[in-house]
Amino acid sequence: MSYKNFPMVPRVIFGRGSFNQLNDILAPKRQSINAPFIYLVDDVFKNTTWLTSRISLSYDDKIIFVSTKEEPKTTQVDELVEDIILKTKARPSGIIGIGGGSVLDLAKAVSIMITNEGESKDYQGWDLVKNPAIYHVGIPTISGTGAEVSRTTVLTGPEKKLGINSDFTPFDQVVLDSELTKDVPKDQWFYTGMDCYIHCIESLNGSYLNAFSKSYGEKALDLCKEIFLDDNIGPSNIEAQENLMMASWHGGMSIAYSQVGVAHAMSYGLSYLLGTKHGIGNCIVFDHLEEFYPEGVALFKEMKALHGIELPQSICAQLTDEEFEIMINVALGLEPLWENAVGKNWKKIITRDKLKALYQKM
Amino acid sequence: MSYKNFPMVPRVIFGRGSFNQLNDILAPKRQSINAPFIYLVDDVFKNTTWLTSRISLSYDDKIIFVSTKEEPKTTQVDELVEDIILKTKARPSGIIGIGGGSVLDLAKAVSIMITNEGESKDYQGWDLVKNPAIYHVGIPTISGTGAEVSRTTVLTGPEKKLGINSDFTPFDQVVLDSELTKDVPKDQWFYTGMDCYIHCIESLNGSYLNAFSKSYGEKALDLCKEIFLDDNIGPSNIEAQENLMMASWHGGMSIAYSQVGVAHAMSYGLSYLLGTKHGIGNCIVFDHLEEFYPEGVALFKEMKALHGIELPQSICAQLTDEEFEIMINVALGLEPLWENAVGKNWKKIITRDKLKALYQKM
Numbered sequence: 001m002s003y004k005n006f007p008m009v010p011r012v013i014f015g016r017g018s019f020n021q022l023n024d025i026l027a028p029k030r031q032s033i034n035a036p037f038i039y040l041v042d043d044v045f046k047n048t049t050w051l052t053s054r055i056s057l058s059y060d061d062k063i064i065f066v067s068t069k070e071e072p073k074t075t076q077v078d079e080l081v082e083d084i085i086l087k088t089k090a091r092p093s094g095i096i097g098i099g100g101g102s103v104l105d106l107a108k109a110v111s112i113m114i115t116n117e118g119e120s121k122d123y124q125g126w127d128l129v130k131n132p133a134i135y136h137v138g139i140p141t142i143s144g145t146g147a148e149v150s151r152t153t154v155l156t157g158p159e160k161k162l163g164i165n166s167d168f169t170p171f172d173q174v175v176l177d178s179e180l181t182k183d184v185p186k187d188q189w190f191y192t193g194m195d196c197y198i199h200c201i202e203s204l205n206g207s208y209l210n211a212f213s214k215s216y217g218e219k220a221l222d223l224c225k226e227i228f229l230d231d232n233i234g235p236s237n238i239e240a241q242e243n244l245m246m247a248s249w250h251g252g253m254s255i256a257y258s259q260v261g262v263a264h265a266m267s268y269g270l271s272y273l274l275g276t277k278h279g280i281g282n283c284i285v286f287d288h289l290e291e292f293y294p295e296g297v298a299l300f301k302e303m304k305a306l307h308g309i310e311l312p313q314s315i316c317a318q319l320t321d322e323e324f325e326i327m328i329n330v331a332l333g334l335e336p337l338w339e340n341a342v343g344k345n346w347k348k349i350i351t352r353d354k355l356k357a358l359y360q361k362m
Numbered sequence: 363m364s365y366k367n368f369p370m371v372p373r374v375i376f377g378r379g380s381f382n383q384l385n386d387i388l389a390p391k392r393q394s395i396n397a398p399f400i401y402l403v404d405d406v407f408k409n410t411t412w413l414t415s416r417i418s419l420s421y422d423d424k425i426i427f428v429s430t431k432e433e434p435k436t437t438q439v440d441e442l443v444e445d446i447i448l449k450t451k452a453r454p455s456g457i458i459g460i461g462g463g464s465v466l467d468l469a470k471a472v473s474i475m476i477t478n479e480g481e482s483k484d485y486q487g488w489d490l491v492k493n494p495a496i497y498h499v500g501i502p503t504i505s506g507t508g509a510e511v512s513r514t515t516v517l518t519g520p521e522k523k524l525g526i527n528s529d530f531t532p533f534d535q536v537v538l539d540s541e542l543t544k545d546v547p548k549d550q551w552f553y554t555g556m557d558c559y560i561h562c563i564e565s566l567n568g569s570y571l572n573a574f575s576k577s578y579g580e581k582a583l584d585l586c587k588e589i590f591l592d593d594n595i596g597p598s599n600i601e602a603q604e605n606l607m608m609a610s611w612h613g614g615m616s617i618a619y620s621q622v623g624v625a626h627a628m629s630y631g632l633s634y635l636l637g638t639k640h641g642i643g644n645c646i647v648f649d650h651l652e653e654f655y656p657e658g659v660a661l662f663k664e665m666k667a668l669h670g671i672e673l674p675q676s677i678c679a680q681l682t683d684e685e686f687e688i689m690i691n692v693a694l695g696l697e698p699l700w701e702n703a704v705g706k707n708w709k710k711i712i713t714r715d716k717l718k719a720l721y722q723k724m
Binding site (some may be wrong): 001002003004006008009010011012013014015017018021023025039148173174176178210211214215216217219223239243244245246247250257 | 363364365366367368369370371372373375376379383387436535538540563572573574576577578580583584596601604607608609612619634673
């Protein structure tokens with residue numbers, strides 16, 4: 001038996017207002033006046049001066065606003081990298097991602113592709129990255145994805161939706177400032193929070209579970225329950241903002257040392273074909289997974305009702321057989337997720353018909 | 363308000379038998395055939411071939427067995443460093459500590475002092491270290507101290523018992539293999555486990571508490587309760603070995619981003635004067651701290667009774683006034699611990715008489 005030697009984020013700062021320390025953190029990392037810091041910022045913050053005015057740009061530093069209407073794509077990474085290389089005099093001093101899971105994953109992928117040849121689609125998989133990434137910093141502005149601690153950066157490529165999993169992927173620095181999450185709309189707060197909840201359920205019910213993952217997953221799950229089983233708590237509750245940030249962190253650590261499961265595998269299929277965003281996609285799928293996670297799904301339905309969340313229905317109603325096949329192919333390609341969820345004999349249980357029947361309910 | 367930018371252990375491997383992967387982990391870190399790996403190993407393992415035979419020594423690699431009868435001293439660090447520098451042809455490739463908190467702290471201190479001039483006593487305090495340490499690996503063989511994740515290395519110097527707190531102190535790599543804890547004697551298992559329990563109580567009841575520390579402290583506390591409130595569980599229970607290893611890890615993370623309190627401050631006094639080991643010293647002190655931690659102490663007494671642990675009594679009975687003064691000076695010197703435990707006005711509450719009266723009970 002061989003265990004994973006897991007790379008952890010080597011620096012973390014936590015606290016309300018800690019974003020103000022970003023400039024001090026970055027200053028010693030500047031390589032030269034020609035080597036700028038590139039900030040990838042979720043474009044919801046485009047006119048949000050309370051945030052952008054606190055980023056101090058020097059020399060050739062630049063903010064690039066990134067649309068997160070769609071899930072991050074390998075082509076988007078390649079375009080960003082080309083643009084950065086063309087427009088900077090020297091290799092950047094660092095990439096700083098400020099946003100949700102999409103922006104954080106883009107920041108990780110861009111920092112890798114600046115030092116690795118070819119196209120990002122060539123690195124989708126496990127341990128294909130050859131050279132260390134440039135310095136990269138993750139600053140979540142919504143909680144739940146776990147992208148701030150993960151060893152992957154999930155991308156939709158021409159052939160598959162799959163992460164760049166490597167020891168060079170994790171951030172060199174994370175800033176956890178719950179104040180940045182204060183304006184998240186309620187539905188998005190719920191969907192992304194449920195991403196964390198589902199990480200915990202999938203990790204804790206998986207065959208890859210171990211005492212390391214279990215302790216992180218249990219804590220994250222406790223925090224999620226505390227937050228989402230209380231209908232007095234909403235996205236503007238400051239204590240809940242802090243706790244959900246920690247839930248995301250611990251949930252991310254839990255899956256990092258185990259694996260996700262059925263909801264993630266199937267939601268990648270939805271996302272690949274229909275462009276469904278990851279948070280809401282997970283919720284749409286998980287709502288129909290009683291068979292795999294009976295207690296987890298029951299609690300999910302309770303939380304959904306408590307917060308008055310209405311999920312889209314029948315998003316697969318108009319799909320052709322061919323389209324179902326595409327989704328099923330993407331989902332079945334994620335072998336470790338199925339092995340974790342169902343066990344070594346998963347191929348006997350998870351048939352194409354079974355997946356089609358599940359997708360047809362969604 | 364300024365928050366700590368905390369350095370985390372950047373690599374961790376967890377799992378029963380993961381110690382077998384140590385040689386593979388170290389191989390790429392070897393600088394040259396003249397730059398050996400130095401293993402500092404607790405001398406309880408001197409004739410324990412199931413452990414030592416799995417360390418593969420190449421070139422000038424060397425095992426140094428370290429006595430842990432006494433708490434680690436600055437003079438001990440300086441002697442080890444001198445010995446290593448004299449006897450190696452080149453700066454070592456790394457220091458690997460295999461043992462309890464004492465050995466882990468020695469390994470951290472030695473790795474720092476190989477690259478920093480002068481004596482280790484000059485670095486007792488906060489952020490006095492100038493140069494990065496050499497590569498150092500921590501492998502706990504008993505659970506509870508949190509030394510595997512901490513940013514300090516606690517040493518008894520000529521003038522004080524105080525840690526070398528620095529960004530260069532944390533290990534570069536930690537191996538968490540619960541199998542290494544399988545032969546810990548019951549009393550030591552309890553004392554060191556209680557070090558973790560007390561970390562949690564002090565962190566969770568301190569004024570420095572924040573959502574980061576709270577989430578780690580609560581998880582560690584839950585795990586401690588699960589283990590020590592069940593009299594069917596002893597040191598040979600494998601599941602408990604795994605869970606206690608995680609409790610130690612999370613408890614260490616909790617105090618890393620907050621602070622310890624009264625038990626640690628007073629136990630440092632005992633240790634400085636009487637050489638009382640840290641685990642048992644914490645227990646002796648904590649047993650008398652109902653005033654500060656009523657619920658925590660009540661639960662501690664319950665666990666102590668459940669496991670039939672008898673603490674030494676009247677260890678301060680024969681002390682002179684001068685000796686009490688020495689202990690009180692050491693304890694009062696740890697200002698952040700008191701501020702965390704009692705608040706900003708702690709000096710009005712924690713008088714010398716009060717501490718003397720407490721020590722007299724022990």
